[in-house]
Amino acid sequence: MATATTSSAITKDKLLWMYETMVLIRKFEEQARREQDSGRLRGTHSAIGQEAVPTGICAHLKDTDFVLGNHRSHHHCIAKGVDVNEMMAELLGKVTGTNRGKGGTMHIADITKGMLGANGVVGSNIPVATGVGLSAKTRKTDQVSVVFFGDGAAQQGSLHESINLAAIWKLPVIYVCENNRYAESTPFEYSVAGGSIANRAAGYGVPGVTVDGQNVLDMYEVGGEAVRRARAGEGPTLIEAQTYRYFGHYGADNPLGYRSKEEQDHYMSKDCIRQMRKHLTESKFATGAELDAIDKDCHTRIEAATKFGVDSPFPDLDELTTDVYIKYP
Amino acid sequence: MAQTKTRNLTFVQAINEGIRQELERDPNVIVMGVDVAGAAGKADQGFIDHFGGSFGMTKGLIQKFGPERILDTPIAENGFIGAGVGAAATGLRPLVDLMFAGFVGVAGDQIFNNAAKMHYMFGGKVKIPLTIQCQTSAGHGSAAQHSETLYALFTHMPGLKCVVPSDPYTAKGLEIAAIRDDDPVIIFQSITLMGMNFDVNVPEEPYTLPIGKARIVKEGTDVTLIGIGLTTQICLQAAKQLEKQGYSAEVVDLLSLSPLDEEAILESVRKTRKIVITDEDYPRCSVSSDISALVAEQAFDILDAPPVRVTAPHASVPYSPVLEEAYLISETKVLQAAMSLLE
């Protein structure tokens, strides 16, 4: 498993950005769960527990780089800089949402921030991300394309087809598997032959890295090398980030039907935000008070986002048939 | 004569019972799909059957039939549906759960290029007794990829049979009929029907409904309402409203889209001379347009007015609850369509 070098190589601004991003995601997701429980939002896939994965990677990206996600993608969006007001409005189906209320929780996209969309079909965005890499290479930009997908998605043929393409064409694509150990209730151990997703990379002759996805500094380290490779024209990287989702798969799913309390406690004891907080204070990068102020600020931003979402209007009914085509006939 | 016992079951319970009875009857029947049981491989740790399949349709089967016949699959639809084709070609009768109909996009190669064509291409020498069930219907806040109905994609293909139950009774009968059929059969299950209460008796014994036969669920003389799955229930509600206004509507529940019971449709139209076709699917090149063509071609001279269709718009399913509400087929829309012919 890859481990981080010391964080001394990282600027304080970057460290605090990563802390803040993870806290903002956590608070957004906590609010999304409240909205779901109240019925204003009809169900969502919670990313709580997985905040460090996109945060460590996106810390290296620019607005002009691209991220593509899956059904569980709120954390990808926030880490890529999508506005939480617009995200919350989207969750509530409002016209002020990122997708004008048409896409909802599984399809958030904001091209201005390089978020090319969450996707509800498992494995479906992996080839699209490959094409984004092809585009960057053909247009001779230094853009990077990052796709996040689950351990379940790694069983789709789309991953094999895509990595092979990216490898033969040396595309600037980073394939990030968030291995949270379950696809719905199906354990990783059951569905993944050979016991590793990262190891498959060897067959394509590209780097395959397993990393502690609950440690944002490790994610940052691994992400940095993958982005460097991509920008340098050296081709794709496959990253398997070992992480954990704290809640059920979707809505009110109770995960204790397929995993033990002890297992949950084990992973939750390594919570990414708590780890980072400890690291920042112990290595004197920040004081507890500074971090408390960040927590409070994130809380306020999510409160404001919720108010924005709730107060925003629904789309007009004629939006039902707009956006199907650009021009038709 | 022995009395057949019947009970009130939900749509899901009726399907579950049908699958269970087929597994009991025929050792060659297997069930495959993502989380058809759930918590795969963890029975020794006390975890089993967490999902029980899409909407619980295969709940309780793994305990009885074991993981050799109730197979949780990795998420690899092209792989496991293709495996279903191969297994069917060589003696098994797989029931495969695709989950939402839109996921056909992943498995399309196996369904359209192999399942549908092998019997024909091989000169009738191989049969593919494969059943694929998938879930349909908008109205649940799941947006464009998880709400489609997509009948027409499948009915378009020679070689595939397509059935659509409309209540618990037809759900069980068609499930068993599909599993026993020697051709590949697609079953479309509306998740809206799964949440409804029915006053319908379902026999305990296994039974089949003939694939290719529609049924008249309400007789009438003034207008024909064609229902498919969920829209049959909506047509029945609209028929009640029409009754109050003094009109007698006949409701035809198609049950099978391929083969299509053309005679049942034409016979009803010959009686009422007016037809409203309801279909949750998109309107272009669809089952509804097919039926409209059928009556135009074969009953033109007895129609009082052109056929009227009530369908989804030619647009993807929106997420926002207000847009989605407007998207759905409703009793009001069917009523308005019928009144446009009657007034």
Ligand SMILES: Cc1ncc(C[n+]2csc(CCOP(=O)(O)OP(=O)(O)O)c2C)c(N)n1
């Ligand atoms: C093609 C396809 N098959 C099945 C599903 C249903 N489904 C939605 S999420 C999911 C599990 C995905 O697991 P994983 O990729 O590990 O991501 P996680 O949910 O763990 O984040 C499944 C089976 C789907 N949306 N798309």
